[in-house]
Amino acid sequence: MRPFTYERATSAEDALTRHDGETYYLGGGTNLVDLMRLGVETPARLVDVAHLPYDEIQLTPDGGLLIGAAMSNSALAADRTVREGHPMLAQAVLAGASGQIRNMATVGGNLLQRTRCSYFQDTAKPCNKRDPGTGCPAREGEHHNLAILGHSEACVATQPSDMAVALSALDASVHVLGRAGERTIPMDEFHRLPDNEPERDTVLEPGDLVTAVEVPPLGMPSRYRKVRERASFAFALVSIAAALDVREGAVRDVRLALGGVAHKPWRAWRAEEALRGRPATRESFLRAAEAELDAAEPLRDNAYKVPLARNLIVRTLTELAERAEAAEPGEGTTS
Amino acid sequence: MDSESTPVHADITLVVNGREHRLSVDTRASLLDVLREDLGLTGSKKGCDHGQCGACTILIGGRRANGCLALAVAHDGADIVTVEGLARDGRLSPVQEAFIEQDAFQCGYCTPGQLCSATGMLDEAGQGWPSTVTGDLGSEPVLDDDEIRERMSGNLCRCGAYVGIVAALREASRRKEAAEA
Incomplete structure (x- = not known):
């Protein structure tokens, strides 16, 4: 591992002033330290931001949540307000990693973790994300768990965070402190599609520090479900974050995002559009899933993800609709 | 250099x-x-x-x-x-005792990590932290075998002593609850 200097930031502003071209911010280190050991990341300086006072959840005036970026994944998932008001967010966090890693990992670090594409993590292999211009062996090689949507000639990697998928469906936004001051980035615009710049996972600029994630109130039943190759401690083949508001048998509102299918959490805008105002039936859900997945461009060995994603959408929405039906007070009642 | x-x-x-x-x-x-x-x-x-x-x-x-x-x-x-x-004043911790009683290891290489992980895990469960197999996130989790397996998934045992490990943690959890009741 390349030697580096270590400094502990005393404030967010202090962190920014300490950031130069070869600096990385350090949160829990669960991904960064591993990548440094692998030689994938080679910072000359680490600025530790895990001790900054962004380690709790504040309630916003509209009933939403402002989640501090230095909060641990465990603390987020254990929080009563999150479990009751935004259960899919707690479920998404709990679906990721192990107990040990969730205790160490921060919310900000979770958002910024890098892809687990095996070529990216292997410095003996070419990779456009790690070393721009060297090529993408995954396209013809081992890609059974890589992208089916929005990939490019340059990169077919997937974004690995479960939490980010739930945040996308929740219309969350990321609070960032940068050289030009504070700004807020909608979650759907935070991660990028690879295009011809796969080295950029997000729209963040050098020195930008994530300070919080803001989540508006949800007000409808939600669910995060993850399909993976073993029952625990594995990344998603496909995952879904879904929320559904059903009134008198019709879809009043719906939120859908998919994980494990693209270079960013895939907000299923087309499926949502196809569902609003439609009967909350299996047929509608199937049509909406197919509308979304029309855009899929599976690779040689990951075409299975298309029906998997379709079935996951249909099954999860059907379950949420059944729950809404059971909870509805009766015909003609509005609230 | x-x-x-x-x-x-x-x-x-x-x-x-x-x-x-x-x-x-x-x-x-x-x-x-x-x-x-x-x-x-x-x-x-x-x-x-x-x-x-x-x-x-x-x-x-x-x-x-x-x-x-x-x-x-x-x-x-x-x-x-x-x-x-983990041991205090020459006395093994309840998790260590349960590992011995339930034969929760073979070669022993993973055991220190299993013991520390289990100690932390029992405390997390005692604080009401949920896991991905906790059905209702509003309720207090009950440490059944599925919960123990899920919560210990960050510890591998290549000898495959999992059956003994789950039994040991079931027992340690029961004693911890009894001691706190």
């Missing part, structure tokens, strides 16, 4: 199993390496060195963590418990 390869050192203080240690560490050193190489506490094991096997699990501030992914320099002032610190 050019500046690219010159090691950088930092002075830190660690409290390990109740004892304070002042150390000069290479910024690249993990807590696992410092515990084993500098402090001679070789109970914590290096399995994968990537956070995947859990053999290095220790308690930092009472919470279980992978020692291999924790940079020592980033834990200046931390309160750490390793497997060497």
